[in-house]
Amino acid sequence: MQIIMGAPALNAFLDAEFPQIADQFRVEDVSPDLLIARMRVTQAHLRPGGTVSGPSMFALADVAIYCAILARIGPVALAVTTNASIDFMRKPAAGRDLLAECRVLKLGRQLAVAEALIRSDGAFDPVARCSMTYAIPPK
């Protein structure tokens, strides 16, 4: 499906609508196949043992998938996550940002389904995978 919002438009949308978290997340690239988003990992995201907290990784997947859907349907602030399933598979590398690559698998009128793979910047093995369903409000 066609991309109607690119990375600059998505980042401007995050800045305007989600000011509390926008400085933590950046959309780096959007194409019909893949959206890539970055989480700037800071001390606030860390947990005992130096790992990034589960809720922080959930937040990254949520932002990436939300933006991948908006890239196709335009700025609909009220699309909501209805279901998420996440597997935490490895400990992130210390002192690295996290990158999520997101694919949209279905974009229906009412429901969208997408998945995201999260890696430490520069690493190959995924840290986590996540799939989410979003409900899209009627126009």
Next chain:
Amino acid sequence: MQIIMGAPALNAFLDAEFPQIADQFRVEDVSPDLLIARMRVTQAHLRPGGTVSGPSMFALADVAIYCAILARIGPVALAVTTNASIDFMRKPAAGRDLLAECRVLKLGRQLAVAEALIRSDGAFDPVARCSMTYAIPPK
């Protein structure tokens, strides 16, 4: 299974090990059947439309389930979430804290499975449900 850490011990553990987030979460009650945890909802948890963010609800479920497991096995800081599945079902009531009630369904040597139901304080219909698997490190 027997409870070996009560609410005061769990809260002291959160304060010591998770200082970044401990002021947001309190264990209110623990019994062999049920653990109840509270999230003090603040402006930082809110999103457009006045809803509590998905990652915040995920964090509440994670804390509640983690504490329900520690209540049975003692203070093992390195138990980690390996899988989570969450359904967001309703918008939380405005200006209310969230309460999670958590049940442990399995506590094996290597894996524990538990589920949590999240409600707005004072409301009946659940806002979200979550199930999680934790990997328990060898002693």
Next chain:
Amino acid sequence: MQIIMGAPALNAFLDAEFPQIADQFRVEDVSPDLLIARMRVTQAHLRPGGTVSGPSMFALADVAIYCAILARIGPVALAVTTNASIDFMRKPAAGRDLLAECRVLKLGRQLAVAEALIRSDGAFDPVARCSMTYAIPPK
């Protein structure tokens, strides 16, 4: 929400609409809080080591949750599962039927969410838990 189809009506519906599988599943009881369904475990459901196969347990959860929704909205054959999350926690007891107890957590116009706990008949510890989302077709 009010129950408009009881166990006999639900079983008659299964017999009429799902003849391939209806002899394996029976709704035993329906109330506003809980639906109980039985799977008659036969050799065809078993796998190496004497366990009941995962797809068989998935099928039991699916039937139980489907019937719990129909009990409230009437016989809508085209309601479809959109998401399922299942945890397999213990090996079922040998030579016993399985029972699912199902609770409906949300019944919206478009989406319903319910969960089921599966036990071996006569045992306490659950064998599996499952949550599912159903899309309800417009009338």
Next chain:
Amino acid sequence: MQIIMGAPALNAFLDAEFPQIADQFRVEDVSPDLLIARMRVTQAHLRPGGTVSGPSMFALADVAIYCAILARIGPVALAVTTNASIDFMRKPAAGRDLLAECRVLKLGRQLAVAEALIRSDGAFDPVARCSMTYAIPPK
């Protein structure tokens, strides 16, 4: 990770260990990146409206992921699914087999995580996606 069982060895293993279902499933191809498995769709898999049943698609994902793990660790009949999350996204095409393509994301000593995308043979848009965790028994 290295492939130590190819498609013929995996199919022979299914024939020997899972005779009840082996005629429904075939591994078509295995590489370090991807395993492809086919489900021969018959009348027994269908439901009202001509769709393939959810449990049948679950079974296909389960076989594909199980075989993708065995391809790397050898014939361990007692590896068990501990968690599965599945999204049903589209109605399968009528009268077509289903194909699952499976990727292993993590292969640890105790847990393996993999995901599968299911399509109707000859179609592009996925019918379902599934992620599963397997517990691997100690040697």
